[in-house]
Amino acid sequence: MAASTPMTLDQEVLDSIRGQGDPISLRDVAEVYLPLTRLLSMYFDHTTNLYRQTNSFLGVQTARTPFVIGVAGSVAVGKSTTSRVLQALLRRWPSHPRVDLVTTDGFLLPNEELNRRGLMQRKGFPESYDRRALQRFVMDVKSGKPRVLAPVYSHMTYDIRPDDYIAVEQPDILIVEGLNVLQPARIRPDGTTGLAVSDFFDFSVYVDAADADIRRWYLNRFLALRTTAFRDPRSYFRRYADLSEAQALAQAEHIWDTINGPNLELNVRPTRGRATAILRKGENHEVKWVRIRKI
Numbered sequence: 001m002a003a004s005t006p007m008t009l010d011q012e013v014l015d016s017i018r019g020q021g022d023p024i025s026l027r028d029v030a031e032v033y034l035p036l037t038r039l040l041s042m043y044f045d046h047t048t049n050l051y052r053q054t055n056s057f058l059g060v061q062t063a064r065t066p067f068v069i070g071v072a073g074s075v076a077v078g079k080s081t082t083s084r085v086l087q088a089l090l091r092r093w094p095s096h097p098r099v100d101l102v103t104t105d106g107f108l109l110p111n112e113e114l115n116r117r118g119l120m121q122r123k124g125f126p127e128s129y130d131r132r133a134l135q136r137f138v139m140d141v142k143s144g145k146p147r148v149l150a151p152v153y154s155h156m157t158y159d160i161r162p163d164d165y166i167a168v169e170q171p172d173i174l175i176v177e178g179l180n181v182l183q184p185a186r187i188r189p190d191g192t193t194g195l196a197v198s199d200f201f202d203f204s205v206y207v208d209a210a211d212a213d214i215r216r217w218y219l220n221r222f223l224a225l226r227t228t229a230f231r232d233p234r235s236y237f238r239r240y241a242d243l244s245e246a247q248a249l250a251q252a253e254h255i256w257d258t259i260n261g262p263n264l265e266l267n268v269r270p271t272r273g274r275a276t277a278i279l280r281k282g283e284n285h286e287v288k289w290v291r292i293r294k295i
Contacts, residue, residue, distance in 0.1 A: 007034055008092040009085075017084040021221045022285050024081055029089070032287045033082075036205075036277065037089045039292070040069070043203050043276075044173070065144045066170065068200055071177040072271060073207035074264045075124065076218035078285055082207050083177040090173055097172035104178025105153035107134040110160045125263050126180050135197050138176060141168055142200045156229070158236035179263070182206065182271035198274060206275035213283050214264070215256055222252035 007030050018024055044067050051064050069086070073079035083101055090099045107129050114120045119128050133151075140148040149165040168174060176197070182204060185196035198204060209217075222240075226248045230241040240248060272278060275293070282288045 009088055013088060014085075017081065017088060019078060019081040019084075021076075021217055021224060022078045022081045024078070024085065024285060028287055029085060032279065032290060033085050033089060036279075036290070037086065037093075039277075040086075040090070040203055041093065043067075047202055063144050063170075065142050067173045067202045068138065068142055069173065069175045070181040070198055070201040070204040070275075071175060071207065072179065072182045072204065072268070072275065074209075074214050074268050075179065075260045076221055077207045077209050077214050078217075078281065079177055079207045082205065082279065083175050086205075087175055099173045099175065100166075100168050100171040101175045101177065102137075102150045102166060102168065103153070104129065104134060104176065104181060105155075106151040106160065106166070107131075107137070107178075108153060108160065111158070121259060122263075124179055124259065126183055126267055129180065131197075135195065138197050138200045139195075141171075141174055144170060146170060156232065156234055156236070176201070179268050180271070182274045183267070184271070184274070204275045204277070206272045206278045207281065208269075208272060208278055209281040209285075210283075211261070211264070213281070215261065217285070218256050218260060219249060219252045222255075223248055 007026075009026065009029055011026060014024065014026060014029065047067055048064065055062060071079050071083045071086070073082075080103070083103075087099050087101045090097060108114075108123065109117070109119070109128055109130055111120065114123060114128060119125070122128055137148055137150055146169060148168045150168060152161045152164040152166060153159070154161045181201075182198050183196060185193045185199070187193055223245065225237070226241055226243065229235060230237045232238065235241075240251060243251065277293070278291045279287050280289050280291070
């Protein structure tokens with residue numbers, strides 16, 4: 001399907017989907033992300049053929065379910081940009097598939113509930129998500145349900161937006177992006193193991209980099225937001241906009257060292273080995289190498 005897909009993204013499109021502080025270039029797209037979508041086309045075709053053969057063997061006619069891709073990685077590593085670039089490239093396959101993108105931020109527990117449980121300072125840790133709702137969402141999409149709703153998270157208010165949803169209506173491909181999408185299933189009190197969200201993925205990507213680089217990217221992003229988004233009166237982080245640069249840097253370091261850094265070490269990076277593909281970035285966000293899990 002996409003084995004010979006030409007490079008179709010231009011600089012204007014790339015600029016519109018690039019994340020804060022992520023200097024991804026058209027060269028990166030051409031040398032890394034476009035070949036990755038060609039590999040994805042092989043997985044997609046294989047899954048389609050398996051579905052057809054299974055239908056033929058069973059003598060049934062069922063609709064093909066969406067091909068689901070998981071994208072994981074640390075805060076500030078660039079997984080959101082990776083997801084948007086993949087979405088843009090996949091939409092440009094010759095068959096023009098419908099590709100939806102959902103982030104797991106929408107499945108964070110509301111701030112009121114996080115405060116009630118004493119988890120506000122562990123936002124982003126696995127226990128801060130409504131994991132059952134996330135799993136149910138992916139299961140419903142994967143099972144071919146006509147319309148599935150995903151809650152929406154506001155980075156402006158740092159909370160779930162009440163009564164706001166993204167409707168996913170039987171896309172050809174769904175990308176699910178988030179910190180913990182590759183978490184293994186939890187072990188129940190009786191010793192049995194349930195299902196994990198990643199059990200419903202057809203392909204998964206982990207965006208990786210050295211700890212020192214990710215930490216630096218996070219600090220730089222925080223300082224950049226201090227002069228932009230944080231200045232919006234509606235912003236949850238408005239109080240940080242008036243800090244001096246030294247004070248803002250100290251605050252960003254504290255957040256990283258007490259929340260994002262420990263979460264990366266304890267919960268996010270241990271899932272790296274579960275990914276189908278690992279993209280390892282260098283100090284300037286350029287992808288240095290790609291590793292693909294053997295089948």
